[in-house]
Amino acid sequence: MARKRCCVSSFQSLSYIIFIFSIFSGILFLSWCHFSGQCYYTYQLLSPEKKPISNNNQPIINLLSYPFAWNHLTFSSELPPPRLLKIALFVKKWPQRSHAGGLERHALTLHLALARRGHELHIFTTSPSSLDSSLPKYELANLYFHISKPTPGGYLDQALVWEQFQAQNSTGRPFNVVHTESVGLRYTRSRYISNLAVSWHGIAYETIHSDIIQELLRSPQEPQAKALTERAMKVVDEVKFFPNYAHHVATSHHAGDILKRVYMIPEKRVHIILNGVDQHVFKPDISKAKEFKQRHNIPDSSKSLVIGLASRLVKDKGHPLMFEALKQIISENSTFQENIMVLVAGDGPWAARYRDLGPNIMVLGPLEQAELACFYNAIDIFLNPTLRAQGLDHTSLEAMLSGKPVMATRLASIVGSVIVNKEMGYTFSPTVTLLKKAIYEVCDDGREVLEKKGQVALQRGLKLFTATKMVAAYERLFLCLSDRNDGNHLCQYQPPSN
Ligand SMILES: *[C@@H]1O[C@H](CO)[C@@H](O)[C@H](O)[C@H]1NC(C)=O
Ligand SMILES: *[C@@H]1O[C@H](CO)[C@@H](O)[C@H](O)[C@H]1NC(C)=O
Numbered sequence: 001m002a003r004k005r006c007c008v009s010s011f012q013s014l015s016y017i018i019f020i021f022s023i024f025s026g027i028l029f030l031s032w033c034h035f036s037g038q039c040y041y042t043y044q045l046l047s048p049e050k051k052p053i054s055n056n057n058q059p060i061i062n063l064l065s066y067p068f069a070w071n072h073l074t075f076s077s078e079l080p081p082p083r084l085l086k087i088a089l090f091v092k093k094w095p096q097r098s099h100a101g102g103l104e105r106h107a108l109t110l111h112l113a114l115a116r117r118g119h120e121l122h123i124f125t126t127s128p129s130s131l132d133s134s135l136p137k138y139e140l141a142n143l144y145f146h147i148s149k150p151t152p153g154g155y156l157d158q159a160l161v162w163e164q165f166q167a168q169n170s171t172g173r174p175f176n177v178v179h180t181e182s183v184g185l186r187y188t189r190s191r192y193i194s195n196l197a198v199s200w201h202g203i204a205y206e207t208i209h210s211d212i213i214q215e216l217l218r219s220p221q222e223p224q225a226k227a228l229t230e231r232a233m234k235v236v237d238e239v240k241f242f243p244n245y246a247h248h249v250a251t252s253h254h255a256g257d258i259l260k261r262v263y264m265i266p267e268k269r270v271h272i273i274l275n276g277v278d279q280h281v282f283k284p285d286i287s288k289a290k291e292f293k294q295r296h297n298i299p300d301s302s303k304s305l306v307i308g309l310a311s312r313l314v315k316d317k318g319h320p321l322m323f324e325a326l327k328q329i330i331s332e333n334s335t336f337q338e339n340i341m342v343l344v345a346g347d348g349p350w351a352a353r354y355r356d357l358g359p360n361i362m363v364l365g366p367l368e369q370a371e372l373a374c375f376y377n378a379i380d381i382f383l384n385p386t387l388r389a390q391g392l393d394h395t396s397l398e399a400m401l402s403g404k405p406v407m408a409t410r411l412a413s414i415v416g417s418v419i420v421n422k423e424m425g426y427t428f429s430p431t432v433t434l435l436k437k438a439i440y441e442v443c444d445d446g447r448e449v450l451e452k453k454g455q456v457a458l459q460r461g462l463k464l465f466t467a468t469k470m471v472a473a474y475e476r477l478f479l480c481l482s483d484r485n486d487g488n489h490l491c492q493y494q495p496p497s498n
Contacts, residue, residue: 057497058494058495058497059495060492060493060494060495061073061492061493061494061495062491062492062493063271063476063477063480063491063492063493064268064269064271064480064491065267065268066271066493067267067272068253068272069253069272069273069274069417069464070271070272070273070473070476070477071273071274071276071463071464071465071469071470071473072463072464073473073476073493073495074495074496075472075473075475075476076472077468077471077472080117080118081117081118081119081475081479082479082490083176083479083482083483084118084119084120085119085120085176085177085478085479085482086119086120086122086173086174086175086176087111087114087119087120087121087122087175087176087177087178087179087478088122088124088165088168088169088175088177088178088179089107089111089121089122089123089124089125089179089180089181089184090124090125090156090161090178090179090180090181090184090185091103091104091107091123091124091125091180091181091184092125092126092150092154092155092156092181092182092184093125093126093154094107094108094123094125094128094135094145095107095108096128096135096136102201102275102391102392102393102394103181103182103201103391105394106181106199106201106251106275106394107181109276109277109278109467109470109471110467110470110471110474111123111143112138112140112143113467113468113471114471114474114475114478115138115140115142115143116140117471117475118142119142119475119478120142120144121140121142121143121144122144122146122168122175123143123144123145123146124146124148124156124161124164124165124184124185125145125146125147125148125156125184126147126148126149126150126154126155126156127147127148127149127150135147146161146164146165146168148160148161148164156184156185158185158186158188158189161185162189175195176195176478176482177195177196177197177478177481177482178190178193178195178196178197179196179197179198179199179474179478180196180197180198180199180245181198181199181201182198182199182200182201182202183198185198187241187242187244187245188244190244190245190246191244191245193246194246195246195481195482196245196246196247196481197245197246197247197248197249197271197477197478197481198245198247198248198249199249199251199273200248200249200250200251200255200259200391201251201390201391201392202388202389202390202391203235203238203255203258203259203263203390204231204234204235204237204238205235205238205258205262205263206254206255206258206389206390206391206412206413207227207231207234207388207389207390208228208231208232208235209389209411209412210316210387210388210389210390210411211225211227211228211231212228213387213430214227214315214387215228216430216431217320217321217387217430235262238263239262239263239264242259242263242265243264243265246269246481247269247270247271247477247481248265248269248270248271249271249272249273249474249477250270250271250272250273251272251273251274251275251391251392251413252272252274252391252392252412252413252416252417253272253274253413253416253417254412254413254416254417255272255391255413256270256271256272257416271477273470273473273474273477274392274417274464274465274470275391275392275394275397275465275470276397276464276465276466276467276468276469276470276471277394277397277398277401277465277466277467278466278467279401279461279462279466279467279468281369281370281373282373282376282398282401282402283373283401283402283403284377284402284403284458285373285374285377286377288373288374288377288378289374289377289378291374292371292374292375292377292378293378296362296364298341298343298362298378299341301341303339304338304339304340304341304360305339305340305341305380305381305442305443305446305447305450306340306341306342306343306378306379306380306381307340307341307342307343307379307380307381307383307439307442308342308343308345308375308376308378308379308381308382308383308399308404309322309342309343309344309345309346309382309383309384309385310344310345310346310367310372310375310382310395311345311346311384311386311395312346312347312348313344313346313347313348313349313350313351313354314348314349314350315349315387316386316387316388317385317386317387317388318384318385318386318387318409318430319348319350319385320350321385321387321430321431321432321435322383322385322435323350323353323354323357324432325432325435325436325439326342326354326357326361327357328432328436329436329439329440330357330358336443337358337360339443340360340443341360341362342354342360342361342362343362343364343375343378343379344361344362344363344364345364345365345366345367345372345375346365346366346367347365347366351363351365372398373398373402376398376399376402376404377402379399379404380404380447380450380451381404381405381406381407381425381442381450382395382396382399382404382405382406382407383406383407383408383439384396384399384406384407384408384409384414385408385409385430385435386408386409386411387409387430389411389412389413390413391413392413392417392418393408393413393414393418396408396414396418396419397418397461397465399457400418400424400457400458400460400461400465401458401461401462401465401466402458403454403455403457403458404450404454404457405424405425405426405450405453405454405456405457406418406419406424406425406426406457407425407426407427407428407438407439407442408425408426408427408428409427409428409429409430410427410428410429410430414427415427420460422453423453423456424453424456424457424460425453425457426438426441426442476490476493
């Protein structure tokens with residue numbers, strides 16, 4: 001009897017201990033998950049059918065694994081940033097003039113805007129070449145340039161910029177985040193930095209499509225380009241060294257997909273932020289269209305359609321193809337001469353050839369940004385025959401924000417991010433026959449249809465391609481990357497109620 005009681009009581013005390021222990025570990029776990037910010041996943045595990053819910057009944061988004069373009073999200077750009085950051089930027093060349101290439105324009109638009117929002121910007125770049133003047137002056141006390149002499153190949157001298165960077169990083173206020181435009185900072189150094197993002201404006205895999213097109217368009221007299229055979233090895237190279245960058249920004253949906261799928265970079269390290277252009281400069285303005293036509297002696301006939309082209313007039317931008325298509329149309333169709341006006345902005349080897357085509361092809365030369373904004377207003381459709389598949393072309397975005405439909409080559413970045421359906425424009429495969437067909441289609445559609453498509457293009461532009469949207473998305477990414485140990489709340493996004 002006594003023995004039995006003894007056993008009962010030790011059984012009772014054992015369960016008592018287990019009971020106390022489980023309560024204690026429960027409290028321990030909950031406080032751990034609370035303070036480490038892991039509760040989300042815990043709550044999700046406990047009730048898998050329920051997603052984390054924000055104040056307004058919309059599921060909270062974890063930004064680092066958001067699979068779509070951040071431009072779709074709304075970050076309040078009217079409010080000051082929740083924290084001011086010290087940001088390092090590595091860019092091979094800082095643009096001096098407005099018609100800089102895509103990468104440089106992206107660097108300029110984004111980082112000037114971030115400095116204007118109050119962030120401290122340190123720009124590591126090469127000294128201007130002797131032909132150009134000095135770097136432009138900006139009235140921003142929080143914008144610092146760290147200049148170094150370029151290598152013979154024109155790149156940033158990695159040892160030098162790394163020294164400059166380290167000096168700035170060890171002043172007691174280290175950088176919160178590091179941004180490199182393409183391989184400005186090479187992987188040999190980037191791999192030491194965890195709070196880093198690289199923006200890609202063209203990766204070798206995308207370029208393969210351009211190489212194929214160029215090879216198909218090559219005339220028998222031209223020698224075969226080596227690019228095509230070398231490019232595949234370049235892709236393999238990139239697949240190997242890209243993982244040395246902590247976070248990747250793709251400027252198009254297509255590049256995002258390639259980075260994840262072909263380059264095998266974990267999804268949480270690939271973020272899509274589409275390029276944006278200044279919507280205060282590029283916007284619909286009827287009076288600007290009239291003035292522009294007067295300034296350039298363009299007949300303001302209500303019956304003829306105006307097709308606009310704007311780029312450097314070189315092979316890469318599709319001008320041999322465009323030239324041939326126009327030449328054939330002009331020779332086979334007499335009504336085209338009366339009904340169509342083609343305005344060509346830019347300079348390059350093809351300028352003289354276009355001039356010889358006839359009076360309704362006008363070559364305007366290169367235009368400064370303000371004049372380019374008027375140009376978009378003066379045309380009925382923007383035609384972008386580019387063969388370069390890299391990055392996201394700025395000119396198409398500018399035309400859309402000016403309320404114009406766009407016709408462009410069927411490249412993955414364009415059909416995936418810009419002209420996603422027929423409502424906002426036209427796409428064509430890069431052969432003379434198909435380009436001609438697309439131009440005839442535009443003529444047959446006429447102005448009314450083009451205006452409708454222009455409105456759809458404008459709405460899409462305002463939703464996705466404004467500089468404000470791009471800057472807000474990058475600011476949030478940088479805040480998130482610099483805040484990883486602080487409960488990660490800036491990496492979470494609460495959709496606004498509507
Ligand atoms: C920058 O400085 C911080 C603080 O001293 C340090 O933790 C970090 O490793 C430095 N970054 C690099 C890339 O050296
Ligand atoms: C000539 O061009 C007009 C558009 O300007 C088009 O409607 C017409 O079908 C074309 N004619 C031929 C023979 O291609």
